Amino acid sequence: MKGWRGLAAGAAALAVAVSGCGTSTNSGSGTETKEITVWLMDGSAPTTLTDALNKEFESANGIKVKYEVQKWTGIQEKLTTALASNTPPDVIELGNTQTASFADTNTLADLTADASQFNGGEWLGGLKDSLTLNGKQYGVPFYAANRTVIYRTDLLQAAGVAKPPASRAEWIDAINKLKAANASNPDFQALYLPGQSWYFLLSLIWDEGGDIAKQDGGKWTGTLDTPQAKAGFEAYKALYDASATKKAPADIDEAKPQQMEVFGTGNVGMMIGLPWELAGAVKAKADLKDKTSAFPIPSKKAGSTAPVFLGGSNLAIPAGSKNADAAKKYLALLSSKKYQDMLAEGGAVPGTSKDTSKLGSTPLGKAMAESSPNGKVTPVTPKWAAVEAGQNPLKDALTAYLTGAKTLDQATKDASDAVTKAMG
Template sequence: MNHRSFALLGALLLSTGLVACSSSDDPSDGTAGGRTALDVWLMRDSVSAAFQEEFEKGFEQDHPGIDVRVQIQEWDGIGEKVTAALASNDAPDVIEVGNTQVAQYAQSGGLTDFTGRVDELDGAHWLKGLAEPGMYEGKQYGIPYYAANRVVVYRTDLFREAGVDPAGIKTREQWIAATEKLDRGGDQGIYLPGQNWYALAGFVWDEGGDLAVRSGDGWKGGLDSPEALRAMAFYRRLQALGKGPKDSDEAQPPQAEVMAKGRIAQIIATPGGANVVTQNNPELKGKLGFFPIPGKTAGTPGAVFTGGSDLVVPVVAAHQEEAFTFIRELTGDTWQKRLALAMSYVPNRTTLAGAVASDPGAATMAVGAANGHATPNTPQWAAVEARNPIKDYMTAVLTGRDPRSAAAEASKTITTTLNSGS
């Protein structure tokens, strides 16, 4: 996942404060009193201090020969740090990485291949949006850890005033009809910035298209496909039912802050966005709800981009089997359920969706996560996001340019970037 552009979990985890914590401060060379010292890098906001302490205590009781030593890492600069670690002889044993970052690390040959052990981890039930980007060239390097995705955050009072029942919004056309009713007087039916390309990607996947597809030995941009053009046409219809800017994304200005200031019926965000809204406008506390992004048909929720993390093990890690044991426990039923409840995450497997039934936001995410997707699985996708011709394309269409020509231009840029190796 691109953690800067997605800002996926910052608002979601407002109540957690992370501190580095470990079971031992003994700076040994890998053993402590006959125990194996297992070095683990987890990312800021991945776990709370309370959950980390609980997990370490439980893990070490069940595996007394292993001394877990967690170091909390910052997202800023982590790519360079992980790359250096993989190339060194002193890498940690387990590293948390963004799910869409796995391919670039696997490409270097620096990650342990877990393909032969997927069944031991109940991999048949992994969320597709975590499992697929954890693969590279048909091999499984990243083990799904946790997920989060966008939902519709809505004002219950504005829905009630407009006579709209959110329970009746199951399809995209029903969503449009409801939003038209909500877009009245001084109210905005939805605040949807013109460059929310993650939302567009979901509509593209709903239509059966993709942002880029394999073409021979390379890649081809997919925005000019009939499926993607239909997705952009739907985005344009939805975006018009509000006053969102056509030339910026959901972070500029922060859409939750915009919702807090006006009579805006809906935004597309992670559930944590609701916390930001009420922080900026306490009068809206208790007036926000969630429903999954609707799909084309009532039986299938809308496709969503699955953000989140995978766990990887460097090839040079000193304690391969202990690292696998750590991953098996942290991604297993018991601790996935506890993590999901503690952090309002979506568990890594579809069979565990019920674990968050008591959390409205997380439960809504879990519904969408069943139809979760990831960006094209290539190390070069990061270069596409850095330049992001998708945003420019969306603005061009929303400001009147011919969709076909704008899509062809953006697709050509994506094709060139993905095949350049840059």
């Protein structure tokens, strides 16, 4: 996932560059490391954090930090080249949906035995899952963000919705009230919900007790055609049909057009989005700043939040690092409460701390903090990328079902078969 300042719905990847490497005077001789190289993604951590972190590490250890901020463009190819070289960096950032693929190539150090020094007991379950392959842990959670329901406080108040919905049924009721209160506006959408928002679909599937796939004996099989997963699709359709008279197209996702641009038109009551999307809408339309808030995606069970996809990044040490011990000290410092609180203050779910009190200083942060403990990730396997990056079967199934091109049974069976084929 992209950094929390620019988190987008899509696959994550490691930010690295071919040039630059950690140096040591020993090459295995036992003398002390003098420098480590740290590669983080553009937008992942504010400079106030990294400046303080690097200064404290250098002062405490007498080791220089060669800190390099990397760009997203071309990162997959750069990763492949850098980790295969004899001079990889010492600390790297990986998107949490791709950590498994790099761990599977034996280019990441196994940190299972070191988890305790990185506050392993404080990791959220979903974040721990994202870096665990075959029972071994190949990284440390860095940060995450999850979707919430971003809404116009003025419009909900005018529609007679006194408080944020606490169940899916209350949510649909609020949508209907918004529609009724704005019936004179033919362009109004109570909930902007494109037909292919598959990350949100996951919340509904998980909330119903379903999943994308299951693993048995090392083999992955699609499970989108189970009764529980079908119920998630039905819940999506109920929200889609209720959202507006003039619905969002069924064959697009939240990125085309950017839903924050649609939200900023003033004709939308709610959207299911990420922090950067609200920030973008407010930047384009400043008066939204005092008219917006957020609540967690409601569960079908009143008073509970639906499981959410935790998009974000992990930190790892390349297997070929010459300075692994120093790199572990760096990760231990970054994992401390001091720096995790700084991440939370910046608007991210901290990776190695369950204390999200700093995140709760804003309504959106509070909504994220409330729902993140119930977060999950996509199947942790190197083969998942073939599902997400290809002809995404979840998107295809949504469009076919919402438009009536396929029945629910046929759409979910075809999607499940496609997942099995891609991951088989």
